[in-house]
Amino acid sequence: MELEQNQRSWEGYVNWRNKPALRGRHGGMLAASFVLVVEILENLAFLANASNLVLYLRQYMHMSPSKSANNVTNFMGTAFLLALLGGFLSDAFFTTYHIYLISAVIEFLGLIVLTAQARVPSLKPPACDAATPCNEVSGGKAAMLFAGLYLVALGVGGVKGSLPSHGAEQFDDNTPSGRRQRSTFFNYFVFCLSCGALIAVTFVVWVEDNKGWEWGFGISTIAIFVSIPVFLAGSTTYRSKIPSGSPLTTILKVLVAASLNSCFNSRNSSSAVVNMTSSPSNPHSGSRKQQAGKEASNTTNKEPEALTNTLKFLNKAADQNNNNPIYSSIECTVEQVEDVKIVLKVLPIFACTIMLNCCLAQLSTFSVEQAATMDTKLGSLKVPPASLPIFPVLFIMVLAPIYDHIITPFARRVTKTEMGITHLQRIGIGLVLSIVAMAVAAVVEVKRKRVAMETHTNNNNSLLGHDATKPLPITFLWIAFQYLFLGSADLFTLAGLLEFFFTEAPSSMRSLATSLSWASLAVGYYLSSAIVSIVNSVTGNTSHRPWLSGANLNHYHLERFYWLMCVLSALNFLHYLFWAIRYKYRGTGTTNNN
Incomplete structure (x- = not known):
């Protein structure tokens, strides 16, 4: 019976030449290793631009701060939502192998367009100074900018929708070792994603700020170009699921x-x-x-x-x-x-992770603004506030191997189960950590405001009247605590979601289901903007000043906003428990009672 199941697990899979995949020759950790290397290069190419794009749009395309921020949000949200398209095509018409190659080429073409525009002065708006007014990019130059950006978004969506599933397809569902290796793959997929992010928010951002954006876009272009031959190098080892229709x-x-x-x-x-x-x-x-x-x-x-x-x-x-x-x-x-x-039963789990990603959105908005008012020196080194994402990235890189090699084996021995910690338990841990992160963020903001009040009082300045251009005598490392908790939440939830959707979804819908992890991230970013608008609208009608408005951050009631996010996250966790406890894992008939 076991031999028959193992043989059946290899049916329905083909190699890169569309011939039947062979056991022992195709699949396994070697094939998945190529995918992990590709993920480093791909995420480097994406985040190198996304993390600093708002500066490019403001300084070189002369957009207003609000319009720049909206365009960056739209770009990133679109890229993650298009992962659903990549997953759909991988399930319906093409293999994940082909969708990745097509998407990487599309992203490469988009980056070439952006690199050319950044390189050639005539393709950008004229430089401006005190004597020359700034004219926002328009006409054909704007069309070129947005064509490049959304070609990149389309390519990123296809890559995100196909690459995780392609790596997970290399492992045998019907053997304990295959399932354990697949779990390890998802842990290291998040690890490699963080490796690419680390290079992007440090080295590439420094190049963009100091050497020019043509070099920054150029590095991204080279990274995605190199990822294609690296991916192709593993072709003889891959197995790919045959598409089974829409x-x-x-x-x-x-x-x-x-x-x-x-x-x-x-x-x-x-x-x-x-x-x-x-x-x-x-x-x-x-x-x-x-x-x-x-x-x-x-x-x-x-x-x-x-x-x-x-x-x-x-x-x-x-x-x-x-x-x-x-x-x-x-x-x-x-x-x-x-x-x-099965698809309908996993949708509530998907919905419950949106609030977590809404909390993660604060890392690139208010948390950066908080750090900008604080002392960002580490010895003689001055850390740019935009580089603060390095904290969760580093923590994920440290925690991922510890989780896979220490925590999971220990949990298996304690629970006497193959998984040790179930997917839903792992996602739940991430949701709890997001609650703690928002509470920590609120406490840190109270401390920051208290230091600001004491500083301005000692200098005979009004807290609200002070321009807050000078850093406060409080280290920005206080902000690192909320970054660490949210980084840990991201590791537990993202890796857990990817594996949960891939494992539980029907074979014919796995890529589409796995793409829901990225769609949750996109919806979370959009929800964050909506919550900020609602909070300002409600508090503006009930008090003299909206919570999140003013000339500088000291005017904000950011601590109240963080407490609100903490309460919403706690309610969301209770909602999650309602669905998770009742969920029955596919093929086991057991609920997640633990």
Whole structure:
């Protein structure tokens, strides 16, 4: 039986020449290692620009601060949302192997456009000074700028939607060692993502600030270009899942069939309804086996033998009348119905992670502004506030190997289970850490404001009237605490989400499901902007001054905002517990009671 399962796990996979993948020759940690190296280069190329792009738009494209910030937010949000497109195409029409190559080439072309514009003065708005007014980029130059940016966003989306799934596909679902190696892969995927980010926010940002943006864009262009031959070098070791058609079509088909059959049955209550079981008398089973023959070769999960009792409404999608099939053109198999149920059951988990990513958005906004008012010296070195993301990045790089090699084995010995810490437990730990991070951020802001008040009082200045151009006598390392907690939360949740979605999703929808991790990040950034606007609107109507407005940060009630985020995160965690405790892992039938 075990040998049969192992052999079946290799069916439905092909090598780079579209020939059947062979056990022992394709897949495994060696193949995944190429993906990890590529992730370093890819994330370096993306974050090298995204982390400092607002400065480029303000200083060289002469956009206003608010417009620059909005354009950066739109660019990053679009890039992460387009991961859904990359995941969809990987499942429906192409392999993850081909989607990565196509996406990397698109990102490369976009970076060439941006590099050329940064290099050639005639492609940028004229330089301005006290005697020359600044004219915002417009016309063909603006079209070139946004064409380059959104080609990069399209390429990044395709890469994010295909690369994690491609790496995870290299491991065997049906062996404990394969599942453990896949878990290790996701831990080191986040580690390599952080390695690329570290190089981006230190070396490349320094090059952009001191040598010119053409060099910064040039480094990103070289990085994504080099990633292509590195990826191709592993071609002979890869195995790729055969695309099995549009997962969205399957989802829509089941929902429509369930609705129509429900309406028909309500009008014809006397009609006989077939009992869907795996017995030979089930007239749907023959049809199901014929339709699912191809899909069965593409999945490593055992085909369900009967409809389950969860989301019973969808069971009607597989109901038929013995003598007169209803809407045979949208007839659904038991497997299709159960696959759609799984997708619907993971969506609440996805929704509960959005608030965490909303908290993470504060790292690149208010936390940087806090640090800018503080003493950023480390000995003789003055640290730019924009380089503060180095703290969570370094902490993730330290914690990821510790988690994989120390914490997880210890948890396996304690719990006597293969996973040690389940995916949902890991995500829950990340959500708890985000609550702690927001509480720490609020306490640090109270301390910063107290120092500011004492400093201005000693200097006979008003806190609100002072321009806050001089750094306060308090080290910016206080801000590092909230960075460390949020960095830890990101490690637990992102790696847990990627593995959870890949493991739980039906084989035909894995890339699309894994892309939800990136979509959660995008929605979290958008939600952060919405919450700030709502807070200002509400507090502006109920008090003399909105919490988050003023000439400088000392005018803000940022500590109140952080406490609000802490409360919202706590409520979100309770919401998460409601769904996580009731969730049944695919193929186990057990809930996450731990």
